[in-house]
Each structure stands twice: as C-alpha cells, then as structure tokens.
Amino acid sequence: MAVMRAARLDVRTRTLEVTEVARPVPGRGQVLVRVKAAGVCLSDVHLIDGTLTPRHLRGDVVTLGHEVAGVVEELGPDVAGAAVGDRVTLQAGQTDRSGRVLTRGVDYDGGWAEYALADEATLVPIPDNLPFDQASIIPDAVSTPWAAVTSTAAVAPAEAVAVWGVGGLGVHAVMLLRLIGAAPVIAADPDPVARDRALAHGADAALDSTADGFLERIGELTGGRGLAAAFDFAGVPVVREQALRVLSPGGRLVLVGLTDKPLEIRDGTRFSYLGQRVLGHYGSEPEHVVQLVDLVGAGRLDLSASISGTCPLEEAPAAVERLERRTGSPVRLVLRP
Known part of the structure; x- marks a missing residue:
C-alpha cells in the first residue's frame, strides 16, 4: 500500500x-x-x-x-x-x-x-x-475578497470604500478595490505593520481604528459623503458599529469576518430612511x-x-x-x- x-x-x-x-x-x-x-x-x-x-x-x-x-x-x-x-x-x-x-x-x-x-x-x-x-x-485568500467586492457589494468605480482588518484577506480587498477603480480606498487597522502594508498595496489612506477622531477622518477623506461600501474583515462588533456610522445614503456594510456576536443597528429609522444595507458574505x-x-x-x-x-x-x-x-x-x- x-x-x-x-x-x-x-x-x-x-x-x-x-x-x-x-x-x-x-x-x-x-x-x-x-x-x-x-x-x-x-x-x-x-x-x-x-x-x-x-x-x-x-x-x-x-x-x-x-x-x-x-x-x-x-x-x-x-x-x-x-x-x-x-x-x-x-x-x-x-x-x-x-x-x-x-x-x-x-x-x-x-x-x-x-x-x-x-x-x-x-x-x-x-x-x-x-x-x-x-x-x-x-x-479563499484572494477569491473571497474578490467576490465580496465585485458580487456582494458590487462596488463601482470612484465609490468611496473602507476595509476594516487588513490581514490575510483584507489586504487583498485593498488591492482589488484599487484594481476596479474604487476611490478613495481607506484601510483601518490598529496594527501599524498592517497599515503600512495596506499603503504599499494601494490604500489611499491607512488609519488606526482605535484612534481619537478616526470616524471624523473618514468623513474628511470622503468629502463628507461617507462610505458607499464598508467591509468588515475583522469580525469584531465594534468595527460594525463604526462602519454603520459612516455609511453614505445607500451605503452597504459587507460582513466578511466571522463572529457569533450580534449586530445592533441603533437607529433603525435613520438606517431605513437612508436606504442602507447590511450584506453577509462567505467564500466565493x-x-x-x-x-x-x-x-x-x-x-x-x-x-x-x-x-x-x-x-x-x-x-x-x-x-x-x-x-x-x-x-x-x-x-x-x-x-x-
């Protein structure tokens, strides 16, 4: 044998x-x-x-x-x-x-x-x-973010986007978002090494998501419009809370990172009025x-x-x-x- x-x-x-x-x-x-x-x-x-x-x-x-x-x-x-x-x-x-x-x-x-x-x-x-x-x-490492970007979120050129968690999948999301013409492409991660890597792979800005003024900085980078698409690759509840606060009208929050923790939308009336969406994503x-x-x-x-x-x-x-x-x-x- x-x-x-x-x-x-x-x-x-x-x-x-x-x-x-x-x-x-x-x-x-x-x-x-x-x-x-x-x-x-x-x-x-x-x-x-x-x-x-x-x-x-x-x-x-x-x-x-x-x-x-x-x-x-x-x-x-x-x-x-x-x-x-x-x-x-x-x-x-x-x-x-x-x-x-x-x-x-x-x-x-x-x-x-x-x-x-x-x-x-x-x-x-x-x-x-x-x-x-x-x-x-x-x-997986590349096809999962590619499917999230192109199919689930259906990101269009010149749309403002952000990626929370730029590790093994998130950094590829940054690369792929730049490839299809999203702008600006913002990376968010507490790890300075991950932020530097995101910049090297095409992010227009890389922010510490735990820093004071983090959400205000996203507003500045998007000209006050907010994010057309926000991608959670971290699977952390606080990330989802942050992303929901800076979505544009019609904006999409795409959940790629896995967690068993609940998702809370605190202002459901505002969320519905602005036509925002939460989209689950898995694989490709x-x-x-x-x-x-x-x-x-x-x-x-x-x-x-x-x-x-x-x-x-x-x-x-x-x-x-x-x-x-x-x-x-x-x-x-x-x-x-």
Missing part, C-alpha cells in the same frame, strides 16, 4: 498531527494531485481552536487545507478534461449530489498532504508563469477563482508580496501558531509538502 504524509486534525480533541496515511486512489471523475503548495488560513486556526466545527465531515479526523495548488499525478476513470502533468489550483469546495456545499479541508480531506484528491470539476488550470505558492492562495464562486487566475496571468494582479513565508509540511503546527499569534503580521504562510 502506497503511503504519504498528511497534517490531520482530530476534531474531538482538536489536536493536529503530521502522520503517515494511505495515499488516496482517484475514483470516477477524480484526479490525484501532487501538492506543491498549500496555504495556512485563519479558518484552519479556528478549526483547531474549536471556533469552527465541520458540519458534514464523515468521521472524526480530517486533513486540513482548503488553499491548494499542484500537479495532476493520476487520473481516475471517466476524466476527460485533465491530463497528467497539468498545473492546477483547486477550488476550495464543491457541491455534492444533495446540493450541500462541502469545503475542502473541512468536510473532506484537504491539501496539507503530499497528495490530494479532487473532483475534475474543481480543477483550475494555472499558467506556467504563476508560482504554485501564489496560485494556492487564490481560492468557481468563476471568481478563474477570473483571478486570468488577471494574474494577464499581469493585472501581483500576489508575490502576499507570501509571508513557506515551510515544510512537518512544520504545519508551528505555522498555525505563528498565524494565530500574528508573529510578523503575516499575510499568508504556505506549506510545501
């Missing part, structure tokens, strides 16, 4: 262990991908600390990793659109026959391993000039990943600065700890099995 190394989470004890497991064999319509890079996401941290729990996992142990890129190694029966040697990134999830949305590395085994199984429909070809580490983070659709791969391939989007470090699979627990503690304020750490 062929074996491989994989970083497996026991959801009963929330313990992560790099161990030896059987190498999977592709079934009908599946391919086996030799993993070249796999991103470490805050969602992985939350799975380990118990904040998140898989809803559709069969069993109690799962290989983590929903951001995956690699090379097609083996084809299962009835695979027609892929070939051995293809360079691919993988969609972060898929829909099963019953219509349930399943997430890779959560509801079924992911890419923190030497090899990963993938349905043919989840393969996204990547060009030769796109490095595997950058390709791996496009599903397959076309968003394809669009981003095309944009990178066309030279419109550079993700090279998004890779804060790489490490071997054996160091997965250390990478999780580094991300959890925000050591060095990383955007994305990448495992190389």
Whole structure:
C-alpha cells in the first residue's frame, strides 16, 4: 500500500498531527494531485481552536487545507478534461449530489498532504508563469475578497470604500478595490505593520481604528459623503458599529469576518430612511477563482508580496501558531509538502 504524509486534525480533541496515511486512489471523475503548495488560513486556526466545527465531515479526523495548488499525478476513470502533468489550483469546495456545499479541508480531506484528491470539476488550470505558492492562495485568500467586492457589494468605480482588518484577506480587498477603480480606498487597522502594508498595496489612506477622531477622518477623506461600501474583515462588533456610522445614503456594510456576536443597528429609522444595507458574505464562486487566475496571468494582479513565508509540511503546527499569534503580521504562510 502506497503511503504519504498528511497534517490531520482530530476534531474531538482538536489536536493536529503530521502522520503517515494511505495515499488516496482517484475514483470516477477524480484526479490525484501532487501538492506543491498549500496555504495556512485563519479558518484552519479556528478549526483547531474549536471556533469552527465541520458540519458534514464523515468521521472524526480530517486533513486540513482548503488553499491548494499542484500537479495532476493520476487520473481516475471517466476524466476527460485533465491530463497528467497539468498545473492546477483547486477550488476550495464543491457541491455534492444533495446540493450541500462541502469545503475542502473541512468536510473532506484537504491539501496539507503530499497528495490530494479532487473532483475534475474543481480543477483550475494555472499558467506556467504563476508560482504554485501564489496560485494556492487564490481560492479563499484572494477569491473571497474578490467576490465580496465585485458580487456582494458590487462596488463601482470612484465609490468611496473602507476595509476594516487588513490581514490575510483584507489586504487583498485593498488591492482589488484599487484594481476596479474604487476611490478613495481607506484601510483601518490598529496594527501599524498592517497599515503600512495596506499603503504599499494601494490604500489611499491607512488609519488606526482605535484612534481619537478616526470616524471624523473618514468623513474628511470622503468629502463628507461617507462610505458607499464598508467591509468588515475583522469580525469584531465594534468595527460594525463604526462602519454603520459612516455609511453614505445607500451605503452597504459587507460582513466578511466571522463572529457569533450580534449586530445592533441603533437607529433603525435613520438606517431605513437612508436606504442602507447590511450584506453577509462567505467564500466565493468557481468563476471568481478563474477570473483571478486570468488577471494574474494577464499581469493585472501581483500576489508575490502576499507570501509571508513557506515551510515544510512537518512544520504545519508551528505555522498555525505563528498565524494565530500574528508573529510578523503575516499575510499568508504556505506549506510545501
């Protein structure tokens, strides 16, 4: 029996262990991908600390990793659109026959391993000039903010926007908002390293959201109009309270950061009179990943600065700890099995 190394989470004890497991064999319509890079996401941290729990996992142990890129190694029966040697990134999830949305590395085994199984429909070809580490983070780290910006918020050119929380997803939101022509693009974060990074990635201004006069400064930057779209990537109640206070008439508050805390709209009459909206957002659709791969391939989007470090699979627990503690304020750490 062929074996491989994989970083497996026991959801009963929330313990992560790099161990030896059987190498999977592709079934009908599946391919086996030799993993070249796999991103470490805050969602992985939350799975380990118990904040998140898989809803559709069969069993109690799962290989983590929903951001995956690699090379097609083996084809299962009835695979027609892929070939051995293809360079691919993988969609972060898929829909099963019953219509349930399943997430890779959560509801079924992911890419923190030497090899990963993938349905043919989840393969996204990547060009030769796109490095595997950058390709791996496009599903989720880049596609989630891209979908939030272009689909959920439907931001138009010259609209004033702000991003609260410019970490692994928020900094990409800043880049993408600038790409589509939003103006001004304001970043808000208490971390000075994150603020400097936001400026380097295209923010017109980067503000400390805990500073006195923070909301007044947003008013000045928007010429008193307020924000057409405010994005919460922090998942913190105070962020949502701040954003609601500086929305323009017709403004949208988009909730991307996850939290179980309630959202309070204190002046419902004003909110309704101004036609403002609160929009929930989660993940992305397959076309968003394809669009981003095309944009990178066309030279419109550079993700090279998004890779804060790489490490071997054996160091997965250390990478999780580094991300959890925000050591060095990383955007994305990448495992190389």
